[in-house]
Amino acid sequence: MKTGLIVDSACDIPHEFSKEHGLFVLPVTAHIDDQTYTDTHDPKLTQEFYEQGLLEKGHHAETEPFSAEQIHNLFMEQIVDHYDVAICETVTRARSKIYENASVAMNTVLAEYRRKRDAAGETGNFSMRVVDSKQIFAGQGLLAAHTIRLMQQNLDKNALRHEIETFADKIYGVVIPRDLHYIRERARRRGDNSVSGLVAFLGKALNITPVIFGKGAEGKPVTKTRGFEPAVEKVMNYAVARVEAGLLTPYVSLSCGMSWDEIEALPGLQRLRDACRAHGVELLLSQMGITSTIYIGPGSLCLALAAEPHEFSDFQ
Template identity: 25%
Template sequence: MNVKIIADSACDLPYSFLKEKNILFLPLMIHLDENDYEDFVTIEPKQVYDAMRNGKVPKTSQANPLKIKELFTKLAEENVPSIYIAFSSQLSGTYQTAMMIRNEVLEQYPDFQLTIIDSKCASLGLGLIVKKAIELAEQNIPYSQLVDMISTYCAHMEHIFTVDDLEFLARGGRLSKTSAFVGGLLNIKPLLHVEDGKLIPIEKIRGRKKVYKRMLELMEERGEDLQNQIIGISHGDDEQAALELKALIEEHFGCKHFFITEIGGAIGAHAGPGTLALFFLNKQMEQ
């Protein structure tokens, strides 16, 4: 592979997978109990969820600019063509910071090929794109074509998810207070999606079974050739819910290819325990 793929921890791919595939990694930061942690590296997602269940409010921040500069400079010195697929610019400042640092590095190394893609995706929606980017890069596709293909995948990735409490998203600024429209009514589950990189509420539904049913309906409305895709499911420390949703998708659509993972601490600190998210393409991509 003659192109390096860079991801940040908002992709929610397991850290072991990132290392196995030699994906260069920029962890977002988590502040908890007066300590700073690197997402997935020095703090596990469950630690974040357990803290939230105990009433603590973890804070997050973008990837460390010094680490971004260090990574980009190293790649530039080695003159390795690279592509950084970044967490949505609507949800984090990491993309803007990376662009600024890229420009600084290019002043010193003008021949360095580094493209930063604003994925406008999050969690395993971003993760599936990173996973596909590695597969494409291994095919030695020309650099400009590879960038175009990854950007196209980003544009067609659907995110449908539910959270136990929208207050977590509103508190962290990932959702406007006016959009956090669900009150404290018992067993009301908000359903949201990502539109142009932003979190947008769709509707509110009473009860988990009805949430599952509506997620399948939206999947049927928006998806294309679902049986031949990898379907992504991520969860906020609720693997049982992820497996229940997987079984329903298998039964309803005949899908056989799944990637299930836990939502990392950086996104989980805003979405909260019990979050369940579904990812798929709304258009079949050419390989």
């Protein structure tokens, strides 16, 4: 039984890791000013976006999920005759319609796949599941990496789905937004008033950077600093201490909406690398993709790991 893993463009994971394990990326459409792009996690295109400043303020940027019809066509063309079982993990359904559209597409694919498999000489049945990752960005990357480990255990499809869904509830995420005004404007256009104008004003006027922590995509500010680098230090301290205390899967996922030179200069990054190496943990370090950068803003940082219940303050 050949099992394939599908993630969407909001999933931040190193390109080399994705390529090595054959992840299929469900694209997202990005509208920037008067141009339209298809985000397939092409690292060259992503780097060009950063170099050209297309994700900076002053550019009107929005994302749009592929329609159910578009997803159906992709699955029929590139999935049903390549795999016997396909798992599609989407960004949290609370933040996007990708899960909904992929679920609709799955149902139509399951009703029509036979003719495509017959034409390709594949006589066996095909099955598919769409899973709400309950995560964003680096959290999706962590779940994808753990899912690959589960796939290597040759679990049956029902056990695999159960393990994935159970594990998703054990992922903790930390986000450092670089610009609260950017997030407020993006949220306002989506009809989300959770980031008030006053908070955005204070963040800008006083150079306050919040650290947002929680399970999956449900986080709240747990501390704040004067400036970005002290906030990064706190997140690195947390990650190092949590790695030393033990994790539920041997991965830490870290994505950053900045150039590679800026990523390498992050305070505490080498300490995190050293801690991961010492404890047999792989650091999944990636440049934040186009989709996730549009959502949370350039210069932001997102870290995810899986562990027993805890608070951010427990590891400071």
